[in-house]
Amino acid sequence: MINKPFWLSESSLGYDQKQQYPSLTSKESADVCVIGGGLIGTFIAYWLSELNVSVILLEKDVLAGAASGRNTGFILPGTVEHFNRAVTLYGEEKADSIWRFTEKNYKQILDISHEEKMDYDIQENGSLILAGSEQEHKELKESISFLKRLGIDAEWWSKAFVEKQIGTDQLFGAIKTKVGAGIQPVKLVNELSRINHGRGISIYEKSPVAEIKEYESNSLKIMTDQGSVDCSMAVVSANAYTSHILNSFSDLIFPFQGQAFVTDPVSVPLFHEVIYANFGFEYWRQLKDGRLMVGGFREKDPKKGEGFSTDINIDLIHGLYDYFNQLFPQAGHPSISHYWAGTMGFSQDGLPIVGNTHMPHCFVCGGFTGHGLGFASAIGEMTAHLIVNGKADDSNLFHISRFN
Numbered sequence: 149m150i151n152k153p154f155w156l157s158e159s160s161l162g163y164d165q166k167q168q169y170p171s172l173t174s175k176e177s178a179d180v181c182v183i184g185g186g187l188i189g190t191f192i193a194y195w196l197s198e199l200n201v202s203v204i205l206l207e208k209d210v211l212a213g214a215a216s217g218r219n220t221g222f223i224l225p226g227t228v229e230h231f232n233r234a235v236t237l238y239g240e241e242k243a244d245s246i247w248r249f250t251e252k253n254y255k256q257i258l259d260i261s262h263e264e265k266m267d268y269d270i271q272e273n274g275s276l277i278l279a280g281s282e283q284e285h286k287e288l289k290e291s292i293s294f295l296k297r298l299g300i301d302a303e304w305w306s307k308a309f310v311e312k313q314i315g316t317d318q319l320f321g322a323i324k325t326k327v328g329a330g331i332q333p334v335k336l337v338n339e340l341s342r343i344n345h346g347r348g349i350s351i352y353e354k355s356p357v358a359e360i361k362e363y364e365s366n367s368l369k370i371m372t373d374q375g376s377v378d379c380s381m382a383v384v385s386a387n388a389y390t391s392h393i394l395n396s397f398s399d400l401i402f403p404f405q406g407q408a409f410v411t412d413p414v415s416v417p418l419f420h421e422v423i424y425a426n427f428g429f430e431y432w433r434q435l436k437d438g439r440l441m442v443g444g445f446r447e448k449d450p451k452k453g454e455g456f457s458t459d460i461n462i463d464l465i466h467g468l469y470d471y472f473n474q475l476f477p478q479a480g481h482p483s484i485s486h487y488w489a490g491t492m493g494f495s496q497d498g499l500p501i502v503g504n505t506h507m508p509h510c511f512v513c514g515g516f517t518g519h520g521l522g523f524a525s526a527i528g529e530m531t532a533h534l535i536v537n538g539k540a541d542d543s544n545l546f547h548i549s550r551f552n
């Protein structure tokens with residue numbers, strides 16, 4: 149049992165994730181500088197290259213080394229909240245539009261992968277949102293009524309059907325969606341970066357941005373410890389770390405720790421879908437080789453997961469392991485092979501934040517509230533269009549101006 153993010157490790161990649169591109173040690177220039185080489189920065193760079201602008205991407209450490217390599221790899225529809233709560237928070241029309249946006253994101257990721265022949269161990273089996281209590285059952289029933297009325301493709305699984313399908317009588321029902329997949333997110337970032345690099349994007353790793361200077365009237369100078377990039381536009385896609393670069397974001401995007409573990413392979417097939425339970429606080433999936441990957445228990449942390457630390461509270465991992473085994477004793481109590489923590493960026497209203505900062509030429513895209521994969525491509529496209537064209541379809545859904 150080692151404290152190491154599985155996706156970044158040799159056990160999953162065949163090698164430990166390492167620096168693949170040089171560090172910036174010179175003065176360079178580009179139309180747009182993307183700051184942060186996680187899922188989001190990588191997708192923004194991809195979509196910028198579709199718009200024929202020159203791009204430099206700067207990553208502080210290694211690609212996907214932060215949350216993007218420490219998640220459980222679910223591409224889900226919707227937001228962090230159950231749909232009934234999304235309707236209460238955002239209104240029915242906006243909740244519907246956000247759901248459709250995440251469906252578009254899902255399709256885009258599949259289409260890009262197909263076109264670019266990318267392989268990142270995708271398991272396209274849909275998602276299950278499980279009711280862990282009577283209260284959650286009531287809310288998921290409300291959610292499925294909304295979804296059906298809006299013509300969204302989702303079905304209800306009764307308690308008995310859940311028991312038949314996944315072998316536990318301790319849950320109360322579920323929403324099943326066809327949209328939903330499990331992936332190896334580090335492979336996705338590495339594959340997409342390979343495509344980006346082939347399209348002429350310069351990628352620099354181990355190149356932390358120290359400062360963004362407004363330089364002359366229309367441009368920016370991005371300073372790293374050993375070099376700089378002159379650019380017309382920049383975008384900060386550093387998610388939880390946004391406020392380290394743009395201080396004024398400390399009130400808008402907050403760091404929260406999430407933790408997960410993966411077991412040794414289990415020979416019995418237990419689930420096909422990616423599974424969310426207990427209002428999204430706990431989640432699990434079975435990988436192609438039979439390993440069980442389980443995340444959650446942030447709510448059991450005395451600090452509720454707040455902060456930047458990736459030091460792990462081992463009691464949370466043990467608690468999560470016991471929770472899972474108590475639900476699924478048929479898994480046979482497999483040994484944990486890897487466990488880890490990662491830092492997510494949460495926004496005030498649970499939705500991503502996209503738009504200009506106090507510097508008109510500097511944009512931000514962050515605050516995914518534990519759902520970055522559910523937005524990554526579509527929000528990358530939106531951000532690229534906002535930067536290059538000054539407008540983008542659906543940008544009202546996530547625009548930073550809602551906090552004005």
Ligand SMILES: Cc1cc2nc3c(=O)[nH]c(=O)nc-3n(C[C@H](O)[C@H](O)[C@H](O)COP(=O)(O)OP(=O)(O)OC[C@H]3O[C@@H](n4cnc5c(N)ncnc54)[C@H](O)[C@@H]3O)c2cc1C
Nearest residue numbers: 184186187188208216219220222357387406490519520521
């Ligand atoms: C345990 C856990 C489970 C999760 N499960 C899921 C899931 O199943 N599905 C899902 O959709 N989401 C999940 N998430 C959330 C998901 O990982 C994030 O939403 C997503 O990775 C955000 O991507 P990002 O590129 O914005 O952020 P990050 O991956 O954090 O990338 C930001 C990058 O910016 C870099 N950076 C920071 N500062 C600087 C600087 N000064 N200069 C240059 N670069 C800088 C960082 O090094 C980092 O690489 C989970 C998260 C955790 C922790």
